[in-house]
Amino acid sequence: DAGVIQSPRHEVTEMGQEVTLRCKPISGHNSLFWYRQTMMRGLELLIYFNNNVPIDDSGMPEDRFSAKMPNASFSTLKIQPSEPRDSAVYFCASSLRQGVGQPQHFGDGTRLSIL
Amino acid sequence: GENVEQHPSTLSVQEGDSAVIKCTYSDSASNYFPWYKQELGKRPQLIIDIRSNVGEKKDQRIAVTLNKTAKHFSLHITETQPEDSAVYFCAASKFDGRGSNYKLTFGKGTLLTVNP
Numbered sequence: 001d002a003g004v005i006q007s008p009r010h011e012v013t014e015m016g017q018e019v020t021l022r023c024k025p026i027s028g029h030n031s032l033f034w035y036r037q038t039m040m041r042g043l044e045l046l047i048y049f050n051n052n053v054p055i056d057d058s059g060m061p062e063d064r065f066s067a068k069m070p071n072a073s074f075s076t077l078k079i080q081p082s083e084p085r086d087s088a089v090y091f092c093a094s095s096l097r098q099g100v101g102q103p104q105h106f107g108d109g110t111r112l113s114i115l
Numbered sequence: 116g117e118n119v120e121q122h123p124s125t126l127s128v129q130e131g132d133s134a135v136i137k138c139t140y141s142d143s144a145s146n147y148f149p150w151y152k153q154e155l156g157k158r159p160q161l162i163i164d165i166r167s168n169v170g171e172k173k174d175q176r177i178a179v180t181l182n183k184t185a186k187h188f189s190l191h192i193t194e195t196q197p198e199d200s201a202v203y204f205c206a207a208s209k210f211d212g213r214g215s216n217y218k219l220t221f222g223k224g225t226l227l228t229v230n231p
Contacts, residue, residue, distance in 0.1 A: 042204075043224075104149075106151075
C-alpha cells in the first residue's frame with residue numbers, strides 16, 4: 001500500500017501566480033479530503049469528494065480556490081491567483097465511504113509558501 | 116456546526132509518567148472520535164479511535180475514554196517515552212446525510228513533550 005501521495009512536497013512561488021497541488025488517494029478509497037493546516041487556524045477541512053463528486057466545499061476560503069477530481073485516482077487543488085496568506089501546509093486524505101467512522105489516511109502534505 | 120475544544124495546548128511530562136489530553140465536543144450527534152499524532156514536519160497519523168457505542172478502548176500504552184453524556188473524550192498515554200513527543204489532535208465526526216460520510220472537526224492540538 002503506497003499510501004496517499006501528494007505532489008509537490010514543497011512549493012515556493014510569487015504572489016499572483018497559479019498554484020496546483022496534486023493528490024493520489026489510496027487505491028480503493030472512495031472519499032477524498034483536502035485540508036489546510038496553519039498555526040493560527042489548525043487543521044481545516046476545505047472540501048471533500050465522494051466517488052469523485054464534490055460534496056461539501058463550504059471550507060473553501062474564497063473563489064480563488066478550486067478543486068477537481070476527474071477520476072478515482074487523482075485530485076487537484078488550485079489557487080489562482082495566490083496570495084501570501086495562502087501560505088500553509090495542504091494535506092490530502094482518503095478513506096472508505098462506508099460504515100461508522102472510517103479512518104482518514106493523510107498524505108505527507110504540500111508546504112506552500114507564497115512570497 | 117461541530118466545535119471541538121482541546122486541552123491543554125502544551126503538556127510536558129517526565130519519561131515514564133502518564134499524559135492525559137482532553138477534548139469536548141458540541142454536537143451530541145457526533146459518533147466517531149479519532150486521535151491523530153503529528154510529528155514535526157510530518158503528516159497526521161491515526162493512533163486510536165473510538166465509536167460512540169463504547170466507553171473505552173485501549174491499545175498497548177494508549178487508551179481513549181468517551182463520556183457521551185458530558186460530551187467529552189480523553190487520550191491517556193502511560194509510561195511515556197521520548198518518541199511520544201509530538202502534537203496530538205482529537206477530532207469528532209458525525210454522519211453527514213448529504214454526502215453519506217463523516218466529516219472530521221479537529222481540535223487545535225496538544226504539543227506533548229516527554230523529557231528523558
